[in-house]
Amino acid sequence: MVLQRAGMERHCANALATARFLKNHPQVAWVNYAGLEDHPSHPLVNRYFNGRASSILTFGVQGGRQAGGRFVDALKLVTHLVNIGDAKSLACHPASTTHRQLSPKEMEQAGVTEDMVRISVGIEHIDDILDDIAQALDLSGQG
Numbered sequence: 001m002v003l004q005r006a007g008m009e010r011h012c013a014n015a016l017a018t019a020r021f022l023k024n025h026p027q028v029a030w031v032n033y034a035g036l037e038d039h040p041s042h043p044l045v046n047r048y049f050n051g052r053a054s055s056i057l058t059f060g061v062q063g064g065r066q067a068g069g070r071f072v073d074a075l076k077l078v079t080h081l082v083n084i085g086d087a088k089s090l091a092c093h094p095a096s097t098t099h100r101q102l103s104p105k106e107m108e109q110a111g112v113t114e115d116m117v118r119i120s121v122g123i124e125h126i127d128d129i130l131d132d133i134a135q136a137l138d139l140s141g142q143g
Contacts, residue, residue: 011055014089014129015121021130022059027067027137029060029115055122056084060115061140068093068115071140077124077132089122089129 012035019033034041035053045053061067071093072080078089094112121129 008055009052010123011121012052014123014126015053015055015057017126018119018121018129018133019057019059021133022057025134025137027062027141029062031057031059033057056118056120058116058118060113061117061137063115063141065093065095065114067140068117069096070142071117071136074136074139075132076135077128078119078136084118084120086120087123089124089132090120092118094118 015033016035019031019036022028023031023036033039033053034045035051035057036042039045045051061071063070072091075091078091080092081090082092083090094116095114119133
C-alpha cells in the first residue's frame with residue numbers, strides 16, 4: 001500500500017509540474033488541470049483529495065489540429081497512445097485519434113477542440129518528461 005501511495009504521489013506531482021510548465025510555455029494556448037490554483041475545481045481537489053489532482057491533463061497547442069498532431073508525433077519519451085493510467089507517460093491528440101470520426105459540432109459537444117492534447121503523466125523523472133514535451137512543442141510550431 002505504501003508503494004502504491006508513493007507511485008500516485010509521483011504521478012500527481014509530475015502532473016502538477018507538467019501543467020505549470022505548459023501554462024507558461026508560449027506554444028501552449030490553454031491548460032486544463034484541476035491541480036492548478038486557478039482551475040474552478042481546485043477547491044474540490046483540496047477538499048477531497050488533499051490537494052492532489054489526477055495524473056491526466058489536457059492542453060491546447062498553438063496552431064490547431066496540425067500543430068497538435070505534430071506535437072504528439074515529435075514526442076520521444078512520452079508514448080503516443082490513447083490509454084491512460086500507465087506508469088509511463090502517454091499522450092494523444094483526440095481530434096486525430098479517438099474523436100476523428102465526429103463532426104465539428106459533435107467534437108464541440110464532447111469538449112474536444114482541434115488543438116487539444118491529452119497527457120496521462122507517468123512516474124518518469126520530471127526533468128525527462130518536461131524536456132520531451134519542450135522539444136515536441138518546439139517542433140509543433142514548425143509547419
